[in-house]
Amino acid sequence: MYAVIKTGGKQYRVQPGDVIVVEKIDGDAGAAVNFGEVLMLGGDKGVTVGAPLIDGAAVAATLIETRKGEKIKIFKKIRRQGYRRTNGHRQMESVLRITGIEGAGEKAKWDGKVELITKAEINARARGLAPRVEAVEAEAPKAKKAPAKKAAAKKADAAEGAEA
Structure with missing residues (x-):
């Protein structure tokens, strides 16, 4: 079973057990997070599309980590004027583990254990290095x-x- 949720102005397709990175969500590591803005559900009974949201559908997740994202460089220049400015920015983001989806008469749970691991280990696992x-x-x-x-x-x- 999968769902499309909306958070932070973006949409994410999630399944139980997925690890996703979204814009910052308040809470401590290990806190439970629920998303009520479910736009679409797909499962054994077919696809259910909301107009715009599905009533009674929810996605449960566990907050693994809140961290700073990758650095973005902002460079401004006006040619032939000697004007150059460089700035940088790192957006705050949250790492979530999807633990369950329910709605449209179906439920899906993730049976694994949520481990709070570091950003370096998550990145190494994603690249197959750890x-x-x-x-x-x-x-x-x-x-x-x-x-x-x-x-x-x-x-x-x-x-x-x-x-x-």
Whole structure:
């Protein structure tokens, strides 16, 4: 199931589990956010389009982080007058994890766990540079079991040496 929501003067197509970056929303990290401005819903029963909004539809999200966006440079120049001015700006933005969509007789929930991770890690994951959390957790128990096997192998070697 998916929905099209409106926030900050822009429209976003979202599904449960998506991470989106929108204009700044008030709240602390981990706070629940609800969007009532749902313009369209799509799911198993087909597409429902609002006129302009769908009554009773809502999208639930969790606020992961509020941060500054990428730097924008503003450069002004008047030729042959020696006038040059450079300024910069960084817009505040919020990172959200969509946790649920409901409306038009349907509900969709995201079953995962919302983790509050940093901007650097989000960007690295988006580019495929950071290892997935599940892969790191799967490797950790293997590393713990390996020394136990080595210790058992040393004991067996010692026992064989004692028999000879």
